[in-house]
Amino acid sequence: MREFWKEHSKDATVEEMMLDSRAKELTQHELPEILSLLPCLTGSRVLELGAGIGRYTGSLLTLAGHVTAVDFMESFVERNRQDNGHHSNATFLQADVTKLDMPKNSIDFIFSNWLLMYLTDEELKSFAEKMMGWLRPGGFLFFRESCNHRSGDFKRGLNPTCYRTEAQYNHLMTSMEVDVQEGGQMFGFDIVLKKKVQTYVQMKNNQNQICWLLEKVPRSPGTQNGFNSFQQFLDNQQYSNRSILRYEKMFGAGYVSTGGPSTTKEFVTC
Numbered sequence: 001m002r003e004f005w006k007e008h009s010k011d012a013t014v015e016e017m018m019l020d021s022r023a024k025e026l027t028q029h030e031l032p033e034i035l036s037l038l039p040c041l042t043g044s045r046v047l048e049l050g051a052g053i054g055r056y057t058g059s060l061l062t063l064a065g066h067v068t069a070v071d072f073m074e075s076f077v078e079r080n081r082q083d084n085g086h087h088s089n090a091t092f093l094q095a096d097v098t099k100l101d102m103p104k105n106s107i108d109f110i111f112s113n114w115l116l117m118y119l120t121d122e123e124l125k126s127f128a129e130k131m132m133g134w135l136r137p138g139g140f141l142f143f144r145e146s147c148n149h150r151s152g153d154f155k156r157g158l159n160p161t162c163y164r165t166e167a168q169y170n171h172l173m174t175s176m177e178v179d180v181q182e183g184g185q186m187f188g189f190d191i192v193l194k195k196k197v198q199t200y201v202q203m204k205n206n207q208n209q210i211c212w213l214l215e216k217v218p219r220s221p222g223t224q225n226g227f228n229s230f231q232q233f234l235d236n237q238q239y240s241n242r243s244i245l246r247y248e249k250m251f252g253a254g255y256v257s258t259g260g261p262s263t264t265k266e267f268v269t270c
């Protein structure tokens with residue numbers, strides 16, 4: 001992955017960040033869209049991972065109490081420092097996020113925009129557990145990834161990026177449980193929001209840019225109808241294949257509740 005980013009960090013430009021020739025135009029729409037999805041950051045301690053040249057760092061610094069921006073490419077960290085170093089509440093770190101360490105429960109909000117797809121499955125699993133440890137209970141994790149296939153039009157010789165499906169991220173993030181303090185209290189992530197990035201839908205007809213906002217919550221075994229989380233209950237019982245087939249028998253193909261095609265047609269045409 002370092003080799004990949006060495007090849008794409010020669011100029012430290014917004015085009016390299018987005019690996020797209022239309023980056024300047026795209027970022028104008030994407031930035032406000034993504035920022036509008038974040039929770040209130042007033043006074044909060046923010047960790048921005050894979051910050052690149054700081055496309056988001058400047059805005060996060062104006063919203064939050066403190067921002068630590070991390071990236072492993074020296075030229076990107078330098079450009080971020082040049083552009084945003086005048087903020088007194090910024091720390092810039094050149095580090096590989098998989099080797100990063102932070103005190104437990106010390107962060108209110110973790111932000112990453114296109115980072116997890118540059119980690120292998122094994123790295124991602126242990127990294128997600130680390131992030132859970134760094135966040136305080138009730139803290140939030142925002143991440144946005146290219147799912148299924150690449151989004152940018154830049155030529156890539158070697159491309160080791162891992163384009164996971166939306167379902168893979170859902171499963172990985174909501175199924176893990178971590179005993180952060182090693183005292184028996186388990187924590188997990190609940191999905192607060194999951195959305196397609198509309199800028200990419202509208203400007204590139206690309207439905208595969210997905211972002212998630214997760215909250216770190218305590219888990220008590222078996223509290224959600226015998227499941228550890230509401231998501232697990234939905235995936236394994238409420239909307240298991242068997243249950244969906246049963247719903248469709250009652251409500252019609254493609255429907256899991258009352259309505260059916262005639263009602264849908266009426267709603268969308270009025």
Ligand SMILES: C[S@@+](CC[C@H](N)C(=O)[O-])C[C@H]1O[C@@H](n2cnc3c(N)ncnc32)[C@H](O)[C@@H]1O
Pocket residue numbers: 001005016017018049050051052053054055056070071072073076095096097098112113114115118
């Ligand atoms: C597509 S860029 C996105 C940068 C920025 N978040 C943005 O949206 O403009 C991905 C960034 O992740 C960084 N990155 C990838 N793997 C990393 C790792 N293991 N540790 C730290 N940074 C990493 C790259 O150097 C690059 O700056």
